[in-house]
Amino acid sequence: MKAFFRNVSPRRALVDLWQVLGAPSEYRAIALVLAAMVTGGIFVVMSNQGGRGLPRPPVVTYFPSLIEGRSDAEILEENRVASAKARAEEAEEEASAERVRQMYKAVGNATGVDTKKAYDEGVAERTEEKRKIDAARKAILDKHLVDNPVFDAEQKRAQEQSPAQ
Incomplete structure (x- = not known):
């Protein structure tokens, strides 16, 4: 058991690292640059991930329908305009759905269904x-x-x- 801990001790790891770095090799500079790039890349990716911070403050939306000083006529007119817009959107959606139904009908007729x-x-x-x-x-x-x-x-x-x- 002592032999195992002697081989994995931090002191032994530092001694081995120093020996590897000190050994003459033609690829030592390239290996150090690549190792630094990989390590740096990992840290850059981690820093861009962001972390948990304070929550964003709530976004307050003010409704123009709650503005004071509007007359009943203005309110009714805005309601009519909003209703007309909603009806127009509903009609456009229904027309689009009807076009799709007609396409399916044409495909069915072409295939004999x-x-x-x-x-x-x-x-x-x-x-x-x-x-x-x-x-x-x-x-x-x-x-x-x-x-x-x-x-x-x-x-x-x-x-x-x-x-x-």
């Missing part, structure tokens, strides 16, 4: 899902909204005008 039944079932499922979502939204609004004859009349007028457009 009956796509009409699947397409009709998909349309029925999407219509039913939209009806359920609309009913749920209406139920929530009916539960939480206060009766307002002016607002109700405006909504009725808007619904009468939207199918005509």
Whole structure:
């Protein structure tokens, strides 16, 4: 056991290193440069990894809808603009999905697969899902909204005008 510890002692390792470095060799300079580059590369990679530090402070987002001093007309106009934007995005998404469905339908028709039944079932499922979502939204609004004859009349007028457009 003593012989093992004598061979692995730090003093013995330093003596061996000194002997290897002191021995004449034509590759000693190249070996030292390569060893320094490998060691330096490891340290550079480790330093670029970053470590755990203090957490970043929270980013505060201020909502423009909470700005004081806005009139009811400004609020309603912003709501109309936001609703129109949301409807336009939804319509664009639906148009894109419809284009994809038409491409699948064309591929199915070209390969001899009956796509009409699947397409009709998909349309029925999407219509039913939209009806359920609309009913749920209406139920929530009916539960939480206060009766307002002016607002109700405006909504009725808007619904009468939207199918005509």
